Amino acid sequence: xxxxxxxxxxxxxxxxxxxxxxxxxxxxxxxxxxxxxxxxxxxxxxxxxxxxxxxxxxxxxxxxxxxxxxxxxx
Numbered sequence: 001x002x003x004x005x006x007x008x009x010x011x012x013x014x015x016x017x018x019x020x021x022x023x024x025x026x027x028x029x030x031x032x033x034x035x036x037x038x039x040x041x042x043x044x045x046x047x048x049x050x051x052x053x054x055x056x057x058x059x060x061x062x063x064x065x066x067x068x069x070x071x072x073x074x
């Protein structure tokens with residue numbers, strides 16, 4: 001699973017994400033809802049819901065987060 005730059009959740013704020021399992025653990029362990037930084041709502045600019053499994057490559061608004069371990073930056 002990739003991490004979208006625009007996906008926001010309290011579990012992702014100021015938290016080191018050293019590998020993909022840390023990303024998944026942070027997201028799945030969160031009871032907070034997700035929002036998009038483009039819209040500041042629980043849906044993206046395409047009017048579709050925001051969620052880690054939905055905000056993925058192929059969605060027009062997706063941009064790989066520099067915090068995503070697969071981006072090569074930790």
